Amino acid sequence: xxxxxxxxxxxxxxxxxxxxxxxxxxxxxxxxxxxxxxxxxxxxxxxxxxxxxxxxxxxxxxxxxxxxxxxxxxxxxxxxxxxxxxxxxxxxxxxxxxxxxxxxxxxxxxxxxxxxxxxxxxxxxxxxxxxxxxxxxxxxxxxxxxxxxxxxxxxxxxxxxxxxxxxxxxxxxxxxxxxxxxxxxxxxxxxxxxxxxxxxxxxxxxxxxxxxxxxxxxxxxxxxxxxxxxxxxxxxxxxxxxxxxxxxxxxxxxxxxxxxxxxxxxxxxxxxxxxxxxxxxxxxxx
Amino acid sequence: xxxxxxxxxxxxxxxxxxxxxxxxxxxxxxxxxxxxxxxxxxxxxxxxxxxxxxxxxxxxxxxxxxxxxxxxxxxxxxxxxxxxxxxxxxxxxxxxxxxxxxxxxxxxxxxxxxxxxxxxxxxxxxxxxxxxxxxxxxxxxxxxxxxxxxxxxxxxxxxxxxxxxxxxxxxxxxxxxxxxxxxxxxxxxxxxxxxxxxxxxxxxxxxxxxxxxxxxxxxxxxxxxxxxxxxxxxxxxxxxxxxxxxxxxxxxxxxxxxxxxxxxxxxxxxxxxxxxxxxxxxxxxxxxxxxxxxxxxxxxxxxxxxxxxxxxxxxxxxxxxxxxxxxxxxxxxxxxxxxxxxxxxxxxxxxxxxxxxxxxxxxxxxxxxxxxxxxxx
Amino acid sequence: xxxxxxxxxxxxxxxxxxxxxxxxxxxxxxxxxxxxxxxxxxxxxxxxxxxxxxxxxxxxxxxxxxxxxxxxxxxxxxxxxxxxxxxxxxx
Numbered sequence: 001x002x003x004x005x006x007x008x009x010x011x012x013x014x015x016x017x018x019x020x021x022x023x024x025x026x027x028x029x030x031x032x033x034x035x036x037x038x039x040x041x042x043x044x045x046x047x048x049x050x051x052x053x054x055x056x057x058x059x060x061x062x063x064x065x066x067x068x069x070x071x072x073x074x075x076x077x078x079x080x081x082x083x084x085x086x087x088x089x090x091x092x093x094x095x096x097x098x099x100x101x102x103x104x105x106x107x108x109x110x111x112x113x114x115x116x117x118x119x120x121x122x123x124x125x126x127x128x129x130x131x132x133x134x135x136x137x138x139x140x141x142x143x144x145x146x147x148x149x150x151x152x153x154x155x156x157x158x159x160x161x162x163x164x165x166x167x168x169x170x171x172x173x174x175x176x177x178x179x180x181x182x183x184x185x186x187x188x189x190x191x192x193x194x195x196x197x198x199x200x201x202x203x204x205x206x207x208x209x210x211x212x213x214x215x216x217x218x219x220x221x222x223x224x225x226x227x228x229x230x231x232x233x234x235x236x237x238x239x240x241x242x243x244x245x246x247x248x249x250x251x252x253x254x255x256x257x258x259x260x261x262x263x264x265x266x267x268x269x270x271x272x273x274x275x276x277x278x279x280x281x282x283x284x285x286x
Numbered sequence: 287x288x289x290x291x292x293x294x295x296x297x298x299x300x301x302x303x304x305x306x307x308x309x310x311x312x313x314x315x316x317x318x319x320x321x322x323x324x325x326x327x328x329x330x331x332x333x334x335x336x337x338x339x340x341x342x343x344x345x346x347x348x349x350x351x352x353x354x355x356x357x358x359x360x361x362x363x364x365x366x367x368x369x370x371x372x373x374x375x376x377x378x379x380x381x382x383x384x385x386x387x388x389x390x391x392x393x394x395x396x397x398x399x400x401x402x403x404x405x406x407x408x409x410x411x412x413x414x415x416x417x418x419x420x421x422x423x424x425x426x427x428x429x430x431x432x433x434x435x436x437x438x439x440x441x442x443x444x445x446x447x448x449x450x451x452x453x454x455x456x457x458x459x460x461x462x463x464x465x466x467x468x469x470x471x472x473x474x475x476x477x478x479x480x481x482x483x484x485x486x487x488x489x490x491x492x493x494x495x496x497x498x499x500x501x502x503x504x505x506x507x508x509x510x511x512x513x514x515x516x517x518x519x520x521x522x523x524x525x526x527x528x529x530x531x532x533x534x535x536x537x538x539x540x541x542x543x544x545x546x547x548x549x550x551x552x553x554x555x556x557x558x559x560x561x562x563x564x565x566x567x568x569x570x571x572x573x574x575x576x577x578x579x580x581x582x583x584x585x586x587x588x589x590x591x592x593x594x595x596x597x598x599x600x601x602x603x604x605x606x607x608x609x610x611x612x613x614x615x616x617x618x619x620x621x622x623x624x625x626x627x628x629x630x631x632x633x634x635x636x637x638x639x640x641x642x643x644x645x646x647x648x649x650x651x652x653x654x655x656x657x658x659x660x661x662x663x
Numbered sequence: 664x665x666x667x668x669x670x671x672x673x674x675x676x677x678x679x680x681x682x683x684x685x686x687x688x689x690x691x692x693x694x695x696x697x698x699x700x701x702x703x704x705x706x707x708x709x710x711x712x713x714x715x716x717x718x719x720x721x722x723x724x725x726x727x728x729x730x731x732x733x734x735x736x737x738x739x740x741x742x743x744x745x746x747x748x749x750x751x752x753x754x
Contacts, residue, residue, distance in 0.1 A: 013679060024721025067348065068378055077340070085506075218688070218719070
């Protein structure tokens with residue numbers, strides 16, 4: 001058992017992700033960040049949805065739950081509200097989070113509940129072998145977009161910010177150090193944090209779109225990502241066909257579970273002698 | 287002696303839940319169950335419990351499964367359209383064996399139907415709404431006091447068997463008010479899930495094959511275990527071995543089968559020696575009770591069998607009563623759902639007459655009385 | 664006083680490596696190669712310990728261990744001395 005893999009369920013490795021799939025890189029970045037922050041393994045819950053990305057929960061040595069497609073954030077909301085003291089992390093994919101899971105994503109952001117959501121964006125549904133997703137760039141191919149995707153993809157960063165997320169960042173599996181820095185700040189942010197990780201899917205999206213193998217997809221990320229700080233001083237036409245990485249938004253706001261706990265305190269003060277005639281439940285909880 | 291109170295069915299459900307230890311509610315407004323959510327939002331903060339109104343019913347059931355995983359007693363309440371949205375995760379609760387309680391206050395369906403009107407059309411959905419073989423327990427209150435009692439029973443069964451339990455109420459039972467005398471709270475038996483003693487060697491889904499219920503560790507207690515909706519083995523991790531997946535399903539189903547005699551719950555009225563046995567549940571049973579009494583007053587030997595646990599269906603007691611009855615009448619506010627189960631159980635021993643009503647108005651006792659007397663002259 | 668050159672060894676977990684060669688392609692010092700489908704530290708002496716291979720590896724199949732230190736590096740998570748019995752230490 002290697003110490004560097006301490007946050008992994010090492011008996012479950014090697015994992016099932018394809019050679020060169022960025023999901024492995026993102027999951028490794030998360031474990032390194034948690035190690036750097038010295039977070040106690042017993043105080044973390046990882047919640048995942050369905051899809052390649054969401055197999056991550058099975059490999060991590062925490063309390064983990066592999067939920068239903070699109071529902072990770074809703075499960076995580078129930079867990080976080082029940083145990084605000086725990087570090088709750090959602091690991092999801094572009095399809096899982098922004099297609100079927102979109103409604104829970106925007107509401108969790110609106111509530112600003114302290115959940116760190118890592119969206120592993122490989123621009124397609126890998127598990128079901130390559131359909132396009134709400135984050136597949138227009139014109140690109142998918143097994144359900146054989147003539148090219150006619151839809152316009154989400155800009156997840158803008159979507160998260162518009163809905164109320166208080167920490168939003170984007171990086172790639174190539175820019176793994178930046179990814180670690182964003183994850184660190186996201187994990188420390190007391191509110192809904194979103195880190196999008198653009199990753200390559202050589203097996204399906206890469207092959208379908210003739211983008212080459214794993215190395216080519218990592219290289220594509222290197223050549224097409226521009227740090228938001230650099231972009232600020234670049235001429236707009238230079239940003240053509242590029243996407244922004246780095247910290248996109250970082251502004252604190254009241255956190256949902258803290259607000260609810262404060263509400264409980266004020267209600268209980270008002271009703272502090274409340275043992276409630278008919279409602280003197282013997283089972284008063286925590 | 288606790289004093290009598292005028293109480294609404296939905297309110298009694300909430301009080302029952304609180305008495306059973308409810309400390310987490312997630313829900314979404316939907317007629318005719320919204321009062322449950324409203325009362326939970328008011329009562330839970332007083333006891334340090336948590337309430338959240340989620341963005342939809344799928345989010346609501348997802349949140350209560352998450353909450354239950356941390357060791358809380360969690361509930362949601364809904365009606366037809368929301369109940370339909372919850373089906374996938376009822377299956378998730380069943381396969382992951384995370385206990386939850388769902389109050390489904392039935393209304394006229396399908397689809398939007400008539401939100402403020404009575405129907406009992408979700409009987410089969412309550413049993414088979416979600417895909418795949420799965421265990422579920424469904425309890426049907428027949429009056430306001432039973433909303434209190436059966437919600438407590440729902441939590442106790444859920445905790446004991448680690449299954450999703452549905453309290454199948456309806457618009458009439460849920461909205462009507464009755465004089466109710468609640469039991470002394472100290473007399474209420476509350477069951478909690480059995481937890482393992484130590485994380486060492488913990489196998490979250492290890493149970494004896496014959497319908498055993500595994501010990502359940504809460505999240506956040508150092509067990510670091512894995513929960514999934516994928517078919518899994520005793521370690522909780524996914525399996526693709528057909529035999530192992532099959533054994534899991536058989537064990538899950540067997541949990542409820544094995545517990546049937548214990549969770550069986552029904553009421554009868556002058557049913558021991560009767561020519562005409564009326565079988566009814568929920569609000570239909572209120573009218574049927576009156577009809578049976580009127581028939582008896584006119585010298586007709588009528589009796590009532592009222593299942594409260596409708597899934598698993600109480601076959602044995604019905605079979606006994608059916609053997610003695612000449613005719614069986616099944617009044618239902620749908621076009622025939624629980625009656626299919628009754629026909630299966632009675633198996634021809636006595637003719638079963640369906641009395642279906644779907645005009646959104648509860649049976650009047652005389653409608654059932656006519657059926658009782660009509661046939662037996 | 665020329666700064667004493669740091670040296671590193673490469674812990675390779677062959678069972679994990681899927682031969683995607685991301686590490687090989689992006690190693691700034693071309694230390695790594697693929698040998699019968701698995702990563703191999705061909706020129707370990709050129710390694711500068713940047714750990715990009717370790718961080719980018721999707722399969723946790725390579726890990727850098729600083730060697731030639733008189734005292735072990737104190738516990739700083741950023742460059743933790745993962746003293747690990749190497750499955751296949753190529754240096």
